[in-house]
Amino acid sequence: MDLFRSHVLICGGTGCSSSGSAELIRLFEENIAKAGLDKEVKVVRTGCFGLCEMGPIVIVYPEGAFYSRIRPENVEEIVNEHLLKGRIVRRLLCSEAVEDQNTIKSLDEVDFYKKQKRVALRNCGVIDPEKIDEYIAFDGYRALGKVLTEMTPQEVIDVIKASGLRGRGGAGFPTGTKWQFAKNAVGDKKYVCCNADEGDPGAFMDRSVLEGDPHAVIEAMAIAAYAIGSDQGYIYVRAEYPIAVKRLQIAIGQAREYGLLGKNIFGTDFSFDLDIRLGAGAFVCGEETALMNSIEGKRGEPRPRPPFPAHKGLFDKPTILNNVETYANVAQIILKGADWFASMGTEKSKGTKVFALGGKINNTGLVEIPMGTTLREIIYDIGGGIPKGKKFKAAQTGGPSGGCIPASCLDVSIDYDSLIAIGSMMGSGGMIVMDEDNCMVDIARFFLDFTVDESCGKCPPCRIGTRRMLEILERIVEGKGEDGDIEKLETLAKNIKATALCGLGQTAPNPVLSTLKYFRDEYEAHIYEKRCPAGHCKKLLRYTIDPAACKGCSLCSKVCPVGAISGELRKTYTIDASKCIKCGACMEKCRFNAISRK
Amino acid sequence: MSIDRFGKDKEKFDKLQQIIDEKKNMQGALMPIMQAAQEIFGYLPIEVQQFIADGLKITLSEVYGVATFYAQFVLEAQGQHVIGVCLGTACYVKGSQAILDKLSDILKVPVGKTTPDGKFTLNATRCLGACGLAPVMMIGDEVYGRLQPEEVEGILSKY
Known part of the structure; x- marks a missing residue:
C-alpha cells in the first residue's frame, strides 16, 4: 500500500457535487501531478461533511485545514502554496476555522461540529465510499464477523433491544422488538428491507449516509438477516438519488467480491444477498406496506394492518423494514456494546439523531446530535442563527407528517416523546427553519398541497378529506376565508387522523393542527382582517407609496400592468388598491425604496 | 411523433424485448422493466405499455395503473430540456415558488407542460436534496442554486 504524506479530502455528496466538486477533484489531481506530488499527496472523494x-x-x-466554497480558480493556489510549500492559504479557509494569525481550528473545534456527535455519520466525509478497504480499515465488517462467529441470533437481538435503538424513520418503534417479531414469525423465507425512499421534502440524511458510507448499511442488513433468519434483502432507494444508487451498486459488488455477501459468509452456514430496487417518485412508498407493494412491482398503495409485515410482509413472507439511519447505528452498537449506545441521549430516546438543517438558517447542512440536545442549541450554536438578523419564527420537523415548533418552545429537548408532546414529531430528520417573513398559514397550505398530491387515493378520508382541507386553506390565503373555517379545519383534521388507512393520511393534518395551535392569530388575521402578518400572501398584500420618499419619477406607473398607479411627474404617485393586482413590479422598479407592502 | 414499432423505433423495441427476456422471471419485475423502457424511449407511450404487458403476460391496465401511480413515469414526450424547479420545503421557504412563476411567465407554459416548439418542459419537482443551495432548479443535469427570479431569463437564454 502506498503511503502519502498528505490527503486532500473533497466532498462528493450531492450538495457539493451540485456546486462543482467533481471539477475540483479533476483539477486537484491535475495540478498535483503537474507539481510532481502525485506520489506524496492523495485526493480522496468522500461523502458529505455536513x-x-x-x-x-x-x-x-494532516493539518486539518478546512477550505470552504472553493472555486476552480483556487485549486492551483492551494496546490502550489499549501501542498508544495506548506503554507496554508488562510484566505480560502472557512472563516470559522481561523483562530488568529498563527492558529487554525481543526474540524471538530469549529462551532458547527463542536456539539455534534457522529455515530451514524461516523465515516461520512472520512473515507472514500467507493473503496471497501477504507471501510474495513475503520472497523468495517468486524461487527458482522463478531455476530456470525461469536453470537446467536437471539443474543444479537438482545443487544439491540438493550441499546434502546428506535426507528429513525420517524415513528420511533423499538428496533430490537421489531426484529424479535420477525425472528419469532414462522416462514420458509424471510426478508430484510431497507427504506431509503427519503421522500420528506428538505431531508437528506439517508442520502448522505448512502453516499458517504454505503457499507455501513449493507453490513447492518446482513446482521439483521442473521438475527431474524433471512437470506435475502432489498434496498428500496429513490431514483432521484443517482449518486447514492451508484455507490450502493459499487458497494454491493465489492462486498460480494470479498465474500461478505453471498454464500457461507465468514465460512459459516449463513448466506445473504442484497438487491436494489428503485423508487419512482411516490411519497407514500415510505410507508412500510406501500413500499413492499412497490418492491413487488405494483402500485405503491398501503395495505391494512394487521397482518403486520413481521408476519406477512414482502411477497407475503415475514419481513423487517428499517430506515437507513437506523441501520447505520447497528454495527457500532454490536462493536461498542448496548451500554455505550444507551449512555447517549435521554431516558427513552437513546443515541443520536441526524437532522438536515435547512431553510432560513446560516449553516445549512447535516448535523448529528445526541438526543436531548435543545432546539436552541441546534439553531443558534450549531446552525449559527438566522440570516440577515431576522427573527426566528418556527422550526418544522417531521415534514408533511410533522409540525412547527415556535420560538416559545426553543428549549425543548429533541427526543421522540418531547416533540410529540408539543405537537410535532421527530420525523425522519428534516428540520426547516422559518423566519418572520414566512407565513404559517401558507406553510400549512404548502404541506397539505404536498399530501393531496401524494395521497394514493385508496382510502376516502385521505383522498377526499385532505383535499377539502387544502381548499379551505387556499381560500384563506387568497383572502376569501370565512368565519367558521378554523373550526371546519379542526373537525376535518380530527376525523382524518382517526380514520385514514395509513400513516400518511393519519398524520397529514398535523401541519395544520400545529400551526393552529401556535399561530392561530395568523389564521385569524387572514380570515377576519384579510391581512397576512408575515407579508407573504400575495392576494392579501397592500402596496403603498411613501409620499416622503417618492420623487415622482413615474417609473412605477409605467411598469404597472393594470394602470393602478397614477400621479403627476415630480409629484407623489398613489396606488389604487382596487385596481392593484399585487404583482410587485412597481416595488421592484422603484429606485427610492418608496413603495412598501404590508 | 408517433411510435412505429416496426419502422423507425424497431431498434428500441428490440432492446426492450431483450430487457424483458432478462428480467421477466425476477420477482417484482414490472417496475424495473418500466424504468428501463422509459430510459430507452424517454417516456412511456401506450404502445410501449402494451408491449410490456404482452411481454409479461399481464393486462395493460396493470401496467397503466403503475405508470400513472408514480410521478417518475411520464406518458407524454418531454421537451429537449427538462426544467425542474425544486418545491421542497427548504427551497419553498426561500422563495422557489417565485422562480417557478417567473419561468412559467417567460416560457408561457403552465407547470408540467412543454413549450410548443418542444424545447423546454417545465416541472415542479420534489426535494432535489441540494438544500444548501436553496432555492434550486435543474435544467437537464445542470444544477442552478441560490437563484433569484431576475437570473432566470439569462439562464434560459443559454439553451
Whole structure:
C-alpha cells in the first residue's frame, strides 16, 4: 500500500457535487501531478461533511485545514502554496476555522461540529465510499464477523433491544422488538428491507449516509438477516438519488467480491444477498406496506394492518423494514456494546439523531446530535442563527407528517416523546427553519398541497378529506376565508387522523393542527382582517407609496400592468388598491425604496 | 411523433424485448422493466405499455395503473430540456415558488407542460436534496442554486 504524506479530502455528496466538486477533484489531481506530488499527496472523494452551506468543501490532512466554497480558480493556489510549500492559504479557509494569525481550528473545534456527535455519520466525509478497504480499515465488517462467529441470533437481538435503538424513520418503534417479531414469525423465507425512499421534502440524511458510507448499511442488513433468519434483502432507494444508487451498486459488488455477501459468509452456514430496487417518485412508498407493494412491482398503495409485515410482509413472507439511519447505528452498537449506545441521549430516546438543517438558517447542512440536545442549541450554536438578523419564527420537523415548533418552545429537548408532546414529531430528520417573513398559514397550505398530491387515493378520508382541507386553506390565503373555517379545519383534521388507512393520511393534518395551535392569530388575521402578518400572501398584500420618499419619477406607473398607479411627474404617485393586482413590479422598479407592502 | 414499432423505433423495441427476456422471471419485475423502457424511449407511450404487458403476460391496465401511480413515469414526450424547479420545503421557504412563476411567465407554459416548439418542459419537482443551495432548479443535469427570479431569463437564454 502506498503511503502519502498528505490527503486532500473533497466532498462528493450531492450538495457539493451540485456546486462543482467533481471539477475540483479533476483539477486537484491535475495540478498535483503537474507539481510532481502525485506520489506524496492523495485526493480522496468522500461523502458529505455536513456543512453544505459552505460547499464545495476541501479538507487537507494532516493539518486539518478546512477550505470552504472553493472555486476552480483556487485549486492551483492551494496546490502550489499549501501542498508544495506548506503554507496554508488562510484566505480560502472557512472563516470559522481561523483562530488568529498563527492558529487554525481543526474540524471538530469549529462551532458547527463542536456539539455534534457522529455515530451514524461516523465515516461520512472520512473515507472514500467507493473503496471497501477504507471501510474495513475503520472497523468495517468486524461487527458482522463478531455476530456470525461469536453470537446467536437471539443474543444479537438482545443487544439491540438493550441499546434502546428506535426507528429513525420517524415513528420511533423499538428496533430490537421489531426484529424479535420477525425472528419469532414462522416462514420458509424471510426478508430484510431497507427504506431509503427519503421522500420528506428538505431531508437528506439517508442520502448522505448512502453516499458517504454505503457499507455501513449493507453490513447492518446482513446482521439483521442473521438475527431474524433471512437470506435475502432489498434496498428500496429513490431514483432521484443517482449518486447514492451508484455507490450502493459499487458497494454491493465489492462486498460480494470479498465474500461478505453471498454464500457461507465468514465460512459459516449463513448466506445473504442484497438487491436494489428503485423508487419512482411516490411519497407514500415510505410507508412500510406501500413500499413492499412497490418492491413487488405494483402500485405503491398501503395495505391494512394487521397482518403486520413481521408476519406477512414482502411477497407475503415475514419481513423487517428499517430506515437507513437506523441501520447505520447497528454495527457500532454490536462493536461498542448496548451500554455505550444507551449512555447517549435521554431516558427513552437513546443515541443520536441526524437532522438536515435547512431553510432560513446560516449553516445549512447535516448535523448529528445526541438526543436531548435543545432546539436552541441546534439553531443558534450549531446552525449559527438566522440570516440577515431576522427573527426566528418556527422550526418544522417531521415534514408533511410533522409540525412547527415556535420560538416559545426553543428549549425543548429533541427526543421522540418531547416533540410529540408539543405537537410535532421527530420525523425522519428534516428540520426547516422559518423566519418572520414566512407565513404559517401558507406553510400549512404548502404541506397539505404536498399530501393531496401524494395521497394514493385508496382510502376516502385521505383522498377526499385532505383535499377539502387544502381548499379551505387556499381560500384563506387568497383572502376569501370565512368565519367558521378554523373550526371546519379542526373537525376535518380530527376525523382524518382517526380514520385514514395509513400513516400518511393519519398524520397529514398535523401541519395544520400545529400551526393552529401556535399561530392561530395568523389564521385569524387572514380570515377576519384579510391581512397576512408575515407579508407573504400575495392576494392579501397592500402596496403603498411613501409620499416622503417618492420623487415622482413615474417609473412605477409605467411598469404597472393594470394602470393602478397614477400621479403627476415630480409629484407623489398613489396606488389604487382596487385596481392593484399585487404583482410587485412597481416595488421592484422603484429606485427610492418608496413603495412598501404590508 | 408517433411510435412505429416496426419502422423507425424497431431498434428500441428490440432492446426492450431483450430487457424483458432478462428480467421477466425476477420477482417484482414490472417496475424495473418500466424504468428501463422509459430510459430507452424517454417516456412511456401506450404502445410501449402494451408491449410490456404482452411481454409479461399481464393486462395493460396493470401496467397503466403503475405508470400513472408514480410521478417518475411520464406518458407524454418531454421537451429537449427538462426544467425542474425544486418545491421542497427548504427551497419553498426561500422563495422557489417565485422562480417557478417567473419561468412559467417567460416560457408561457403552465407547470408540467412543454413549450410548443418542444424545447423546454417545465416541472415542479420534489426535494432535489441540494438544500444548501436553496432555492434550486435543474435544467437537464445542470444544477442552478441560490437563484433569484431576475437570473432566470439569462439562464434560459443559454439553451
